[in-house]
Amino acid sequence: MSYGLNETSPLFRAHNTATQTGVGLNALFNINQSEGCEIDSNEVVVQNDRVFVYGELKATNITLLSFDIEFSSNDSNNSQGWQVANNLNLWHMIGDDGIYAVATSNTGIAMRQKSTASGASSAEETRIFGVRTL
Amino acid sequence: MSYLRIPVPLTMIEVSLSSAATVSTGSMVPFDTVRATGSHGVTVNSSTGEVTLDTSKQYYIQASVDVSRSSTTTGFRFAWVDSTGTEIGVASGGYDAQWDYNNNSTATYTAVYQSTTPVSPIRLKVDSISASSTLNLATKLFILEVTA
Numbered sequence: 013m014s015y016g017l018n019e020t021s022p023l024f025r026a027h028n029t030a031t032q033t034g035v036g037l038n039a040l041f042n043i044n045q046s047e048g049c050e051i052d053s054n055e056v057v058v059q060n061d062r063v064f065v066y067g068e069l070k071a072t073n074i075t076l077l078s079f080d081i082e083f084s085s086n087d088s089n090n091s092q093g094w095q096v097a098n099n100l101n102l103w104h105m106i107g108d109d110g111i112y113a114v115a116t117s118n119t120g121i122a123m124r125q126k127s128t129a130s131g132a133s134s135a136e137e138t139r140i141f142g143v144r145t146l
Numbered sequence: 147m148s149y150l151r152i153p154v155p156l157t158m159i160e161v162s163l164s165s166a167a168t169v170s171t172g173s174m175v176p177f178d179t180v181r182a183t184g185s186h187g188v189t190v191n192s193s194t195g196e197v198t199l200d201t202s203k204q205y206y207i208q209a210s211v212d213v214s215r216s217s218t219t220t221g222f223r224f225a226w227v228d229s230t231g232t233e234i235g236v237a238s239g240g241y242d243a244q245w246d247y248n249n250n251s252t253a254t255y256t257a258v259y260q261s262t263t264p265v266s267p268i269r270l271k272v273d274s275i276s277a278s279s280t281l282n283l284a285t286k287l288f289i290l291e292v293t294a
Contacts, residue, residue: 013153013154013156013292014151014153014154015151015152015154015294016150016151016152017150017152021262021294022154023204023262023292025239027236027241045236045237047239047260047262048262068255068256069254070244070253070254071251072246072251072252079252109253109256110255137236137241137254141260143290146151
């Protein structure tokens with residue numbers, strides 16, 4: 013792990029503080045608070061770093077039983093995760109609750125909605141944690 | 147083009163339970179075992195589950211929760227608290243693990259505490275759960291300790 017001269021830690025984090033409703037396909041989940049990184053248009057911005065990032069999302073009122081999320085970055089490295097809703101039918105189990113990715117330099121990292129029909133869903137909390145590993 | 151980087155020492159630490167525990171709302175997770183990849187500043191109080199951190203270091207702490215609920219029609223929530231029992235909120239780097247029953251919801255299965263200026267000690271509190279549920283051995287803390 014390491015950090016740059018203009019940084020104070022290899023660790024960074026970001027999250028959203030308000031419930032986001034009506035998250036549509038390919039839309040970015042909001043993030044509005046951060047420590048150790050900058051936020052630009054719902055993207056975590058880390059410059060001149062190689063980073064490992066981990067994210068989680070808590071969502072409600074999911075119209076599909078699955079809820080797919082993706083880390084996307086402007087270096088074209090994408091990593092997908094998958095969350096499965098709790099529901100009354102009981103046969104669905106949680107498959108992959110988190111999302112992981114490795115991204116490289118000058119990266120803007122965002123969590124993107126990848127389900128096909130969850131426009132009525134609400135993202136209660138979006139979390140992104142990262143470490144600089146270069 | 148090149149740029150300067152400051153390398154930092156890193157230790158990985160696992161904190162776990164030596165036996166399953168019965169918990170109810172308000173219980174503290176009784177962590178009692180530590181193992182690590184090298185020297186570190188983390189200790190646990192095996193009587194209380196209290197985790198003491200070295201406040202001169204920086205931490206990423208991920209708690210994975212494995213619980214057998216005594217009632218299958220209830221959810222659960224685990225959250226970080228400080229020495230006074232006050233919850234450590236997201237503004238201070240404390241993120242809960244929460245699952246709501248019967249709400250078509252996804253969960254946050256990991257409770258994270260990440261801080262460059264950590265408070266110490268901390269505990270993982272069972273904020274809500276059906277009474278006399280079982281906390282299983284897979285409940286663990288994974289800690290990255292950074293000397294920055």
